[in-house]
Amino acid sequence: MTERVLIKDLSALADQTVTVSGWVETVRDQKKVQFVVLRDESGAVQLVNPRNTDADGIVIPDEPAVTISALTQGSFVTATGSLKHDERVKLGGLEIKLDSLSVASLADPATPIAPDSGIDKRMDWRFLDLRVPRNALIFRVQTTLEHAFRTYWIDRGYVEIHTPKLMASPSESNAELFKLDYFDTTAYLAQSPQFFKQMAQSAGFGKIFDIGPVFRADPSFTSRHATEYTGVDAEVSWIDSHEDVMVMQEELLVAGFTAVAQKHGAEISELFGIDIVVPSIPFPRIPLHEAKQIVAARGHVIDRADDDLDPEGERQIAAHVEETFGHQFVFLTEYPTSIRPFYHMRSDENPALTKSYDLIFRGTEITTGAQREHRVEILEAQAVEKGLDPRELDYYLDFFRHGVPPHGGFGMGLARVLMLMLDQGNLREVTYLFRGPTRLTP
Amino acid sequence: MTERVLIKDLSALADQTVTVSGWVETVRDQKKVQFVVLRDESGAVQLVNPRNTDADGIVIPDEPAVTISALTQGSFVTATGSLKHDERVKLGGLEIKLDSLSVASLADPATPIAPDSGIDKRMDWRFLDLRVPRNALIFRVQTTLEHAFRTYWIDRGYVEIHTPKLMASPSESNAELFKLDYFDTTAYLAQSPQFFKQMAQSAGFGKIFDIGPVFRADPSFTSRHATEYTGVDAEVSWIDSHEDVMVMQEELLVAGFTAVAQKHGAEISELFGIDIVVPSIPFPRIPLHEAKQIVAARGHVIDRADDDLDPEGERQIAAHVEETFGHQFVFLTEYPTSIRPFYHMRSDENPALTKSYDLIFRGTEITTGAQREHRVEILEAQAVEKGLDPRELDYYLDFFRHGVPPHGGFGMGLARVLMLMLDQGNLREVTYLFRGPTRLTP
Numbered sequence: 001m002t003e004r005v006l007i008k009d010l011s012a013l014a015d016q017t018v019t020v021s022g023w024v025e026t027v028r029d030q031k032k033v034q035f036v037v038l039r040d041e042s043g044a045v046q047l048v049n050p051r052n053t054d055a056d057g058i059v060i061p062d063e064p065a066v067t068i069s070a071l072t073q074g075s076f077v078t079a080t081g082s083l084k085h086d087e088r089v090k091l092g093g094l095e096i097k098l099d100s101l102s103v104a105s106l107a108d109p110a111t112p113i114a115p116d117s118g119i120d121k122r123m124d125w126r127f128l129d130l131r132v133p134r135n136a137l138i139f140r141v142q143t144t145l146e147h148a149f150r151t152y153w154i155d156r157g158y159v160e161i162h163t164p165k166l167m168a169s170p171s172e173s174n175a176e177l178f179k180l181d182y183f184d185t186t187a188y189l190a191q192s193p194q195f196f197k198q199m200a201q202s203a204g205f206g207k208i209f210d211i212g213p214v215f216r217a218d219p220s221f222t223s224r225h226a227t228e229y230t231g232v233d234a235e236v237s238w239i240d241s242h243e244d245v246m247v248m249q250e251e252l253l254v255a256g257f258t259a260v261a262q263k264h265g266a267e268i269s270e271l272f273g274i275d276i277v278v279p280s281i282p283f284p285r286i287p288l289h290e291a292k293q294i295v296a297a298r299g300h301v302i303d304r305a306d307d308d309l310d311p312e313g314e315r316q317i318a319a320h321v322e323e324t325f326g327h328q329f330v331f332l333t334e335y336p337t338s339i340r341p342f343y344h345m346r347s348d349e350n351p352a353l354t355k356s357y358d359l360i361f362r363g364t365e366i367t368t369g370a371q372r373e374h375r376v377e378i379l380e381a382q383a384v385e386k387g388l389d390p391r392e393l394d395y396y397l398d399f400f401r402h403g404v405p406p407h408g409g410f411g412m413g414l415a416r417v418l419m420l421m422l423d424q425g426n427l428r429e430v431t432y433l434f435r436g437p438t439r440l441t442p
Numbered sequence: 443m444t445e446r447v448l449i450k451d452l453s454a455l456a457d458q459t460v461t462v463s464g465w466v467e468t469v470r471d472q473k474k475v476q477f478v479v480l481r482d483e484s485g486a487v488q489l490v491n492p493r494n495t496d497a498d499g500i501v502i503p504d505e506p507a508v509t510i511s512a513l514t515q516g517s518f519v520t521a522t523g524s525l526k527h528d529e530r531v532k533l534g535g536l537e538i539k540l541d542s543l544s545v546a547s548l549a550d551p552a553t554p555i556a557p558d559s560g561i562d563k564r565m566d567w568r569f570l571d572l573r574v575p576r577n578a579l580i581f582r583v584q585t586t587l588e589h590a591f592r593t594y595w596i597d598r599g600y601v602e603i604h605t606p607k608l609m610a611s612p613s614e615s616n617a618e619l620f621k622l623d624y625f626d627t628t629a630y631l632a633q634s635p636q637f638f639k640q641m642a643q644s645a646g647f648g649k650i651f652d653i654g655p656v657f658r659a660d661p662s663f664t665s666r667h668a669t670e671y672t673g674v675d676a677e678v679s680w681i682d683s684h685e686d687v688m689v690m691q692e693e694l695l696v697a698g699f700t701a702v703a704q705k706h707g708a709e710i711s712e713l714f715g716i717d718i719v720v721p722s723i724p725f726p727r728i729p730l731h732e733a734k735q736i737v738a739a740r741g742h743v744i745d746r747a748d749d750d751l752d753p754e755g756e757r758q759i760a761a762h763v764e765e766t767f768g769h770q771f772v773f774l775t776e777y778p779t780s781i782r783p784f785y786h787m788r789s790d791e792n793p794a795l796t797k798s799y800d801l802i803f804r805g806t807e808i809t810t811g812a813q814r815e816h817r818v819e820i821l822e823a824q825a826v827e828k829g830l831d832p833r834e835l836d837y838y839l840d841f842f843r844h845g846v847p848p849h850g851g852f853g854m855g856l857a858r859v860l861m862l863m864l865d866q867g868n869l870r871e872v873t874y875l876f877r878g879p880t881r882l883t884p
Contacts, residue, residue: 107845
């Protein structure tokens with residue numbers, strides 16, 4: 001490995017000879033002195049090179065001066081020189097006086113995007129867009145958040161599974177489904193790991209999680225939809241109701257937010273201008289019918305044919321919760337059977353309601369969770385009631401015919417959590433490479 | 443949640459009333475006493491119910507006796523009773539004298555698979571197959587192995603990325619590619635995250651890893667091939683050669699094997715009859731041409747048209763390494779350019795050789811790694827030389843045109859590592875739900 005020092009670690013070093021590697025952010029090629037701002041994944045530092053002159057005061061074309069003069073923005077270089085702490089230097093209070101500079105890769109001088117480029121243009125050149133410190137930080141935050149989720153689960157005996165993405169039949173509905181030729185037959189891309197994580201319950205795994213891609217052939221162009229995204233899923237045996245799932249999920253989110261606040265809080269505050277608020281437990285819980293009354297009382301008329309909230313309704317109930325409880329999360333419960341899939345368990349007291357919930361974070365839904373119906377006769381009847389053909393579900397119903405514990409779980413969109421946590425307006429900003437109806441590249 | 447005790451935790455408890463939940467493994471419904479072996483994800487315990495008789499010695503049809511008599515194998519139940527440590531009980535030296543038993547889900551009495559069922563039949567009923575303790579253990583081992591890999595990387599500043607699986611053009615070759623209709627165009631399923639993890643290098647991410655599904659439309663029916671599997675990938679900037687990648691990978695594997703040995707060593711020894719050997723560092727390294735001489739000297743004639751080893755050759759070189767160095771791993775280096783993809787960097791001294799390696803574990807290849815060519819003119823020339831159309835690679839070549847550090851990485855098949863670690867003969871055994879040319883269900 002190149003024996004480089006990460007730029008963020010320079011400030012803790014005494015003045016000495018150091019080597020740093022990264023890309024050129026700016027060059028100021030002046031007559032008497034040259035300045036280069038070099039950035040790596042951890043920060044930026046100023047390199048300085050006083051030019052040598054001959055007896056007549058004419059600049060000598062020596063190294064590294066000649067190389068610096070030819071540098072283009074975005075070129076990757078390794079620089080060695082004398083680290084000097086100097087409070088007058090704006091950038092971090094230090095600079096490196098160059099001994100040598102070697103170019104690993106010279107960038108094309110044409111820079112296709114600028115700070116004010118539109119989001120589509122930036123997505124075309126995503127690898128350049130991700131060099132912006134704020135954009136790169138998003139993926140370090142994602143890494144920390146996910147690792148905290150996994151650690152929470154693994155410390156509690158969960159098993160991580162990788163459910164297949166190739167399926168012989170649709171997982172939930174025939175809508176929004178990608179189909180492909182699979183040797184002599186047809187396969188479908190999984191719209192969720194739902195059936196396979198329930199299979200783990202029948203297999204006796206107890207508690208499982210699965211983080212992986214899910215696919216939706218959704219023609220929507222909203223800021224909240226993608227055709228491929230990372231799903232964060234869990235499923236747990238021996239629950240009494242969806243409340244057990246909610247308790248687990250709020251603990252999980254607290255673990256994740258705590259880790260992000262500790263590791264990146266200062267940097268997020270600096271680059272995004274926001275504080276990461278670790279939510280308090282328990283999150284507020286509001287039955288959906290009450291939420292609709294609250295939203296109506298706030299003057300919003302819900303514009304939907306079914307019984308669900310619309311996006312503005314989600315924002316309104318979140319605003320109410322923020323004002324009333326000072327909380328950014330709210331569980332909406334008691335969803336009507338009419339707007340839930342066949343496998344959600346229904347309430348014993350009122351079969352028109354399910355034992356399910358949505359979780360709203362800062363006004364946007366990030367999760368649907370539920371206790372699942374595990375009694376096979378009821379499950380099959382509910383499938384028929386929803387217009388599904390039980391023969392197509394036969395392999396799934398088999399999980400229940402051969403014994404299965406009561407269970408439930410949730411699915412959460414990773415990018416939605418990140419988008420809302422970092423106060424971004426669009427999933428594109430928080431997805432490494434976004435996929436939508438008109439976006440398959442790079 | 444049901445307030446159950448995990449069965450493995452019973453032995454540490456004093457005799458008291460306990461509740462356990464799990465599935466029925468066996469029932470012995472005798473006249474005077476009933477025995478149930480109950481299993482959960484952590485172990486098995488014997489439940490005992492002495493039957494009550496009336497004054498005439500006739501059995502009274504009371505509870506839980508009646509429920510027990512109706513129990514079928516595989517039913518999920520919750521049992522409450524008095525825990526009693528008793529050395530005479532073979533199963534763990536304890537039993538639970540039942541107070542009550544409630545059935546959550548009664549299993550169909552027909553059990554479609556038996557311990558001697560063939561692998562295809564077992565895969566048809568995978569959720570029952572996974573109730574076998576040894577099979578379930580595989581996924582707890584996988585969880586530990588992956589978490590140790592991620593922790594190794596995250597402790598060293600790596601960023602976890604999720605590369606898209608939907609692509610506008612083939613990633614490496616046109617062979618073995620799944621195609622799908624994507625709105626008004628065609629998409630391909632990613633055969634590897636190769637190009638996208640290299641993109642992270644140009645984006646300045648420094649060090650990244652990616653664990654996710656990859657897809658190969660490979661018609662092979664061998665024990666080592668699947669159409670969908672979990673790839674473990676890493677890519678690192680500022681390497682000097684592939685040797686830097688190899689050093690990282692051997693450290694990573696040591697971290698993974700150490701965690702597995704510590705957490706599951708005893709159980710693996712009990713259920714698989716093998717010891718997890720934490721490999722010593724450095725792993726042996728042998729140039730491919732030497733490996734071929736060694737294999738030839740052992741009497742094996744390689745049966746391949748190209749310059750690579752065949753599977754028997756891999757086994758022979760592994761046997762040599764085991765005999766000579768007492769090591770289960772070997773890096774084969776100096777692979778010819780002819781059998782490597784265009785993006786592998788070639789040796790400065792001999793352009794007929796690449797700066798790449800394969801890693802062989804117990805006689806089977808688990809990894810290909812390399813330094814990548816980052817100089818765009820050379821990269822493009824190598825693509826043309828391999829018969830690729832650079833126009834189709836334009837978006838990929840852009841990563842290099844705008845500056846990129848020297849970098850390299852590897853891809854490793856998670857299931858292959860598990861298969862070999864646990865001495866299994868087939869990927870099907872170590873994949874949650876295997877996918878092959880004729881296997882898309884359950």
